[in-house]
Amino acid sequence: MSRGFVKEDDQEEIPIVPPRADLPDRVTNYVTQVGMDALENEKNALIASKDIVEAINENERRITINYINAKLQLLKNRIASAKVVDLEKQNKDRVLFGAKVTLKINNDNKLQQFQLVGVDEANISKGKISFISPIAKILINKKEGEKAVLKLVKEDRSFEIIKIKY
Structure with missing residues (x-):
């Protein structure tokens, strides 16, 4: 039946569903x-x-x-x-997916810990960042003691890897 023959009150509303966390194509x-x-x-x-x-x-x-x-x-x-990803099988001396990384950011003496997780798990308030985030990308494959630099518009931010744990 054509929608022209349906009363306006009987027309079904199409639900608007918010998309899930972004996962780029081919990732x-x-x-x-x-x-x-x-x-x-x-x-x-x-x-x-x-x-x-x-x-x-x-x-x-x-x-x-x-x-x-x-x-x-x-x-x-x-x-x-x-x-x-089986975290037990990850190379323990490098930052890879699933790693809990303790970082010194710039010259701040307060250390911060983040875990590199999937896009649906990411929650910055719980210290979980997506593996496709800019910070995660610069940390991947780094070892303890190494530094990674995130280039921002106004300044660069330096991350020193203090500890890696799985």
């Missing part, structure tokens, strides 16, 4: 096991939420289910492309 979707577990838990929570959708009317319920299904599809695509 492998590396994740830690913790990150993969979090993705699976998120998927299970979304599936469970479909069963308990409460809505004022059937139309609202359909819109909510469509929104959950759209989020699930994005999540399933991300899980399907995920490649779990």
